[in-house]
Amino acid sequence: MTVAALRVVEHNATYYRRTWRGSVVLTFLSPVLFLAAMGLGLGGMIDRAAPGVLSGVSYAAFLAPGLLAAQAMNTGTFESTYPIMSRILWRRTYHAVLATPLSVRDLLVGELAWISLRLLMMAAAFLAVMLLFGVVRSPLVVLAVPAAVLTGLAFAACVTAFTATQTNDSGFSSLFRFVITPLFLFSGTFFPIERLPELLRPVAYLTPLYHGVSLTRGLSLGTLDPTGAAIDAAVLAAYAVGGAIAARITLGRALVK
Amino acid sequence: MGSLLRIAPLPFVAAPRAGRLVERNILVYRRIWLVLVSGFFEPLFYLLGIGFGIGSLVGTVPGLEGQALSYAAFVAPAMMASSAMNGAIYDSTFNVFFKLNYDKVYDAVLATPLGPADVAVGEVAWALMRGSLYAVGFLSVMIALGLVSSPWAVLALPAAMLVGFTFAALGMAATSFMRTVQDFDLIFLVTLPLFLFSGTFYPLSAYPPELQLAVQLTPLYHGVDLIRGLTTGALGPGLLVDAAYLAALGLVGLAIVSRRLEKLLLK
Amino acid sequence: MTSVPTGPIDPLIQARGLTKRFPAITAVDAIDFDVAPGESFGFLGPNGAGKTSTMRMIGCVSPITAGSLRVFGLDPTADGPRIRARLGVVPQSDTLDLELTVRENLVIYGRYFDLSRGEAGRRAGELLEFVQLAERSGDKVEPLSGGMRRRLTIARALINEPDLLLLDEPTTGLDPQARHLLWERLYRLKQRGVTLVLTTHYMDEAEQLCDRLVIMDKARIVAEGSPRELIERYATREVLELRFSEADREALGTGPGADPADRVASGDDRAAPGESRHDGRGDGRLDERFAGLAERVEALPDRILLYTADGEAAAVAVHERGLLPESVLVRRSSLEDVFLRLTGRTLVD
Numbered sequence A: 001m002t003v004a005a006l007r008v009v010e011h012n013a014t015y016y017r018r019t020w021r022g023s024v025v026l027t028f029l030s031p032v033l034f035l036a037a038m039g040l041g042l043g044g045m046i047d048r049a050a051p052g053v054l055s056g057v058s059y060a061a062f063l064a065p066g067l068l069a070a071q072a073m074n075t076g077t078f079e080s081t082y083p084i085m086s087r088i089l090w091r092r093t094y095h096a097v098l099a100t101p102l103s104v105r106d107l108l109v110g111e112l113a114w115i116s117l118r119l120l121m122m123a124a125a126f127l128a129v130m131l132l133f134g135v136v137r138s139p140l141v142v143l144a145v146p147a148a149v150l151t152g153l154a155f156a157a158c159v160t161a162f163t164a165t166q167t168n169d170s171g172f173s174s175l176f177r178f179v180i181t182p183l184f185l186f187s188g189t190f191f192p193i194e195r196l197p198e199l200l201r202p203v204a205y206l207t208p209l210y211h212g213v214s215l216t217r218g219l220s221l222g223t224l225d226p227t228g229a230a231i232d233a234a235v236l237a238a239y240a241v242g243g244a245i246a247a248r249i250t251l252g253r254a255l256v257k
Numbered sequence B: 001m002g003s004l005l006r007i008a009p010l011p012f013v014a015a016p017r018a019g020r021l022v023e024r025n026i027l028v029y030r031r032i033w034l035v036l037v038s039g040f041f042e043p044l045f046y047l048l049g050i051g052f053g054i055g056s057l058v059g060t061v062p063g064l065e066g067q068a069l070s071y072a073a074f075v076a077p078a079m080m081a082s083s084a085m086n087g088a089i090y091d092s093t094f095n096v097f098f099k100l101n102y103d104k105v106y107d108a109v110l111a112t113p114l115g116p117a118d119v120a121v122g123e124v125a126w127a128l129m130r131g132s133l134y135a136v137g138f139l140s141v142m143i144a145l146g147l148v149s150s151p152w153a154v155l156a157l158p159a160a161m162l163v164g165f166t167f168a169a170l171g172m173a174a175t176s177f178m179r180t181v182q183d184f185d186l187i188f189l190v191t192l193p194l195f196l197f198s199g200t201f202y203p204l205s206a207y208p209p210e211l212q213l214a215v216q217l218t219p220l221y222h223g224v225d226l227i228r229g230l231t232t233g234a235l236g237p238g239l240l241v242d243a244a245y246l247a248a249l250g251l252v253g254l255a256i257v258s259r260r261l262e263k264l265l266l267k
Numbered sequence C: 001m002t003s004v005p006t007g008p009i010d011p012l013i014q015a016r017g018l019t020k021r022f023p024a025i026t027a028v029d030a031i032d033f034d035v036a037p038g039e040s041f042g043f044l045g046p047n048g049a050g051k052t053s054t055m056r057m058i059g060c061v062s063p064i065t066a067g068s069l070r071v072f073g074l075d076p077t078a079d080g081p082r083i084r085a086r087l088g089v090v091p092q093s094d095t096l097d098l099e100l101t102v103r104e105n106l107v108i109y110g111r112y113f114d115l116s117r118g119e120a121g122r123r124a125g126e127l128l129e130f131v132q133l134a135e136r137s138g139d140k141v142e143p144l145s146g147g148m149r150r151r152l153t154i155a156r157a158l159i160n161e162p163d164l165l166l167l168d169e170p171t172t173g174l175d176p177q178a179r180h181l182l183w184e185r186l187y188r189l190k191q192r193g194v195t196l197v198l199t200t201h202y203m204d205e206a207e208q209l210c211d212r213l214v215i216m217d218k219a220r221i222v223a224e225g226s227p228r229e230l231i232e233r234y235a236t237r238e239v240l241e242l243r244f245s246e247a248d249r250e251a252l253g254t255g256p257g258a259d260p261a262d263r264v265a266s267g268d269d270r271a272a273p274g275e276s277r278h279d280g281r282g283d284g285r286l287d288e289r290f291a292g293l294a295e296r297v298e299a300l301p302d303r304i305l306l307y308t309a310d311g312e313a314a315a316v317a318v319h320e321r322g323l324l325p326e327s328v329l330v331r332r333s334s335l336e337d338v339f340l341r342l343t344g345r346t347l348v349d
């Protein structure tokens, strides 16, 4: 990362310093709530109804790392929709930035670095919650934090590329409803994708969230197989890099006219 | 005193003029109908993912009257209630806040014979109309998937509208206290736990007794209980309590709105 | 008393002791004014004078704090909707509906006034012609220029065929062409008998559009009359503007650092109401240098103004005294000079 890109991180951090309270509470609280309701409440029912259906682990232990990856997706996506659009179109801060020695590339790298930082904070908080709930089965779980950051980054890069092509925010509701929500529900977060209809399974394999979930779950449960993990990481990295390249192009088109 | 007179009988006198505001919204959404339609898919995805996906792990849930209920049939009415809540909350919070503070749509409206009461009623009415559209769609899907086991289920439509009304009124009351966009994080902090803990995903009996009582005080619990009772045919006087509770909360919200909106809009 | 309407016509707006207080500030402080039907009435004043607050009270969207206000003989507190039904409002910043097209903005607004859909549509078509936006009627509002948006806002304000049109800084921020087009349209409305009430901080706009105006400063009315009357009462026929080099200004004691109390020197004492410092005290040096050249001398940070009936003659006299300004300008006096006279400050920041 260049020094110039660091300035962008600095700018965002300055703004964040004034607005962090609500989002921090949400960052900590929403995994707690989800784990309590789905992991304990619903999980209790599942564990009683079908013990052993998840190869011996409790539903809460199965769900928690999946939620970590899903939360990374949500954070990475959200941070690169409205906030980025605001800086391109509404508050136009990017135009001000580009009037300085910084380039579009610096801007992009800086934004993604900032989002990674947010992801890191979120994932660390999530891990603490998981330990609190006693749903971790392997010390490898510390690696689930970078895995979550990579998952979030893959989404952030792709969504930034999308955001830069939009002229108003009406596309976002479609993005959330038709892409993010289905991914959240059908990428293995809540149930193994083997339970999806045969036809849909290959689609799930293509999505970044499936690989993110597979990675964090393997690390948390200690069931990781190295080849599978390498593929998961490679797919996520490919999404991140591909998204960033696309974003560099679309951002350039949106800002340099 | 005059201004008091103007706001006191609010929801009931304002109706005809408030309709103009609904007209405006219809005109706007005619062009972005996809946004409108897409709102229908969200609860549907949840129904499929949670009801059938997780349902395949859970199997059945003991029904309210003893007989076993498929998990999908158990979760579906809860999704219907929470989507009524979410839609109403969105329309009455973010939407209203932006119109109030950024679009200044209401500033222009208030320069006409329409007053703050008309604005409040118009927006709640619009939220309800959208909500009932989704409810009709969702109920049809439930019927198609065989998740409805009682003809009383038709009453789930007005029940969903009641849930929508309650949350629209409460949401708008909350919005009238909001200062900045960040304050809306608070709304998530309220609606997320409601969504998760109101007997949506598992029966109330999973909680210890004290917690059961706390859950029973929340509005969404009553919405879920009401709609679930109707679609599964587990009728009882409890459903009337649910409806009365929701109606009462909605009226309280509306009373707050009528007071606050005047303050907010007429500076 | 007789029922024959022989006396003066009832005013369309009547304000007595009208006051608006916000928690931190008194925005309008006990002002009195009347606006007669068919009249074109202006509030002239700098930013923060209280013009918008006054307009919003007239528009029945801002409750009055004290005093009394009648619009169409009705009380805004009790009869807001009835009054608003007969008003057209052009707010200071456009409140167009960005989610609707140009035409829809007018039609929906007409519906708020209970017009039938057909009637609202017919009027929308006519008004778009009137403000020269007919060819943009299907476009969104977003891409319109500032001048077009302003014209659309004016068209919107006319959809209910109002008896009284309130215009809050109708041309601020527009380029000269857009301003002139708007002035011309407003002039036509005035000819049709629409009563106009407008605020502005441009004196040329006030001179163009207003039959009568009040000058507001710091929440109060400081003068009232027609533009000509005000100029005659508080200024001279011509003004001579002199600019001196930095060094000369220091020598004259009128540099930016000079004590403001020393900046005014007066030859003639037609004191403004409520002003007690035009008493010829002033800076000795200024008096000396310009004594007898003008009725009044005003030193601004960047120039010196000499108020006189004959600017040319004064300019010659200045030269004869051996003063060598960098630039000399003779102009007719304006409302700006009136404002300067009344408050010691310029109107436009």
Ligand SMILES: Nc1ncnc2c1ncn2[C@@H]1O[C@H](COP(=O)(O)OP(=O)(O)O)[C@@H](O)[C@H]1O
Pocket: B267, C022, C023, C025, C026, C027, C045, C046, C047, C048, C049, C050, C051, C052, C053, C054
């Ligand atoms: N809603 C408000 N709340 C608090 N103060 C206000 C409000 N509106 C105006 N003011 C204050 O009242 C004074 C007069 O403002 P305004 O009427 O807008 O003046 P003008 O239109 O002449 O520029 C200003 O000091 C302004 O800050």
Ligand SMILES: [Mg+2]
Pocket: C048, C051, C052, C053, C092, C168, C169
């Ligand atoms: Mg103003």
